Amino acid sequence: MLIDLHTHSTASDGTDSPAELVRAAAEAGLSVVALTDHDTTSGWDEAAAALPSGLTLVRGMELSCTGRGEDGKPVPVHLLAYLFDPADEAFAQERARLRGERVTRLRAIAENMAADGLPIDPDAVLASAGEAAGRPHLGRALIEAGYVPDMNAAFAGPLATGGKYYVEKVDTPLEVAVDMIAAAGGVSVLAHARARTRGRILDLNHIRELAALGLGGVEVHHMDHSPQDTEVMADLAAELDLIVTGSSDYHGTNKTVKLGEYTTAPEQYDRIVAAARP
Numbered sequence: 001m002l003i004d005l006h007t008h009s010t011a012s013d014g015t016d017s018p019a020e021l022v023r024a025a026a027e028a029g030l031s032v033v034a035l036t037d038h039d040t041t042s043g044w045d046e047a048a049a050a051l052p053s054g055l056t057l058v059r060g061m062e063l064s065c066t067g068r069g070e071d072g073k074p075v076p077v078h079l080l081a082y083l084f085d086p087a088d089e090a091f092a093q094e095r096a097r098l099r100g101e102r103v104t105r106l107r108a109i110a111e112n113m114a115a116d117g118l119p120i121d122p123d124a125v126l127a128s129a130g131e132a133a134g135r136p137h138l139g140r141a142l143i144e145a146g147y148v149p150d151m152n153a154a155f156a157g158p159l160a161t162g163g164k165y166y167v168e169k170v171d172t173p174l175e176v177a178v179d180m181i182a183a184a185g186g187v188s189v190l191a192h193a194r195a196r197t198r199g200r201i202l203d204l205n206h207i208r209e210l211a212a213l214g215l216g217g218v219e220v221h222h223m224d225h226s227p228q229d230t231e232v233m234a235d236l237a238a239e240l241d242l243i244v245t246g247s248s249d250y251h252g253t254n255k256t257v258k259l260g261e262y263t264t265a266p267e268q269y270d271r272i273v274a275a276a277r278p
Contacts, residue, residue: 001031003264005058005272006080006191006219006247009035011043012062012132015252018043019050026052028259032269034058034082034247039098040132041086058082058272062191063181064098064171068206075200076161077193079177080219080245083276084186091184094172101169102133109138112165113158118147135159136254151254161199174210182214185277189217189245194229204236216275217243221262224249243271 008014009021016024018035021043025033033055035047044059051057060082069075086092103126110122120141129137139154148154158165172180181188190210193202207218220233221244237244246262249255 001266001269002029002260003032003266003269004030004248004250004260004262005032005034005060005082005189005245005264005269006036006062006222007033007250007259008037008062008252009043009047011035011040011046011130012037013134013136013251013254015254018047021250021252022047022051022055022057025259026055030055030260032056032058032264033259034060034080036060036062036080038062038132038134039064039095039102040130041095042131044086059084059086061095063095063177064101064169065174065177066171067174067202069200070203071200072203073200075202076171077174077202078191079172079174079181080189080191081177081181081184082187082189082216082272084181084184086184088180088184091180094176094180098169098172099131099133101171105167105169106133106135106138108167109135109159109165112167113138116165118142118145118158120145136251139254174206175213178210178213178215187216187243187272187275188214189219189243189272190215191219192222192224192249193218194226194233195222195224196226196229197224204232207236208240211240211242215242216272217245217268219247220244221246221264222249223257223262243275244268245272 009018063079067077245264
């Protein structure tokens with residue numbers, strides 16, 4: 001079995017529609033694929049309707065959170081949520097709030113860039129982005145306007161975290177997110193916690209605290225983890241008896257990684273399914 005538990009569609013910042021994504025997953029030889037768009041479940045129905053025979057769809061999401069960095073200061077973190085009830089009221093309200101934060105931030109970043117001679121129409125970006133608008137949508141607009149040659153240049157330049165145009169958004173504290181996912185019957189898995197190329201990273205002791213609060217697992221095998229940090233995460237998962245996942249974090253043409261390039265062992269996937277509450 002080939003199991004990829006972290007992918008994105010056009011429902012957030014991927015370039016494949018949900019239907020295209022599940023078809024591509026089947027063509028890549030996957031047995032199980034999770035759709036985990038940012039702060040939204042809007043792609044689930046389309047993916048399920050287009051699901052090829054022999055492929056299992058895991059309904060998931062990637063939640064925008066904040067944790068405690070190694071320097072003791074707040075740091076942006078992503079938390080994967082699997083097999084939760086999307087109708088759970090508290091969790092649904094929090095997802096809606098996060099999507100509102102995304103819109104506010106996108107407009108503010110666009111205003112900052114426009115004031116510095118890089119005008120981008122935020123209304124046009126939002127109209128094409130859907131409800132989970134993010135910096136990659138601004139990145140595509142920057143490429144189309146000829147300001148940058150590609151997405152890597154966009155994120156190394158105008159869209160850089162902490163850069164001159166950067167705007168923070170108010171994300172969900174990790175402790176609150178873990179509790180919300182559990183209350184909605186789901187399983188939480190910390191995404192790419194050692195992705196140093198993205199900036200500051202989460203304190204390992206914070207992960208230990210989250211495990212005591214009900215964190216289900218950690219994404220160990222990921223393109224943004226060095227071999228050394230992959231080993232650190234594997235050791236931590238063993239120490240805390242956490243589920244170990246590996247995933248592509250596929251975004252279509254927005255990233256070079258391919259579906260199934262990093263995968264989850266079948267017995268670890270079984271742990272997720274067993275831990276979810278119907």
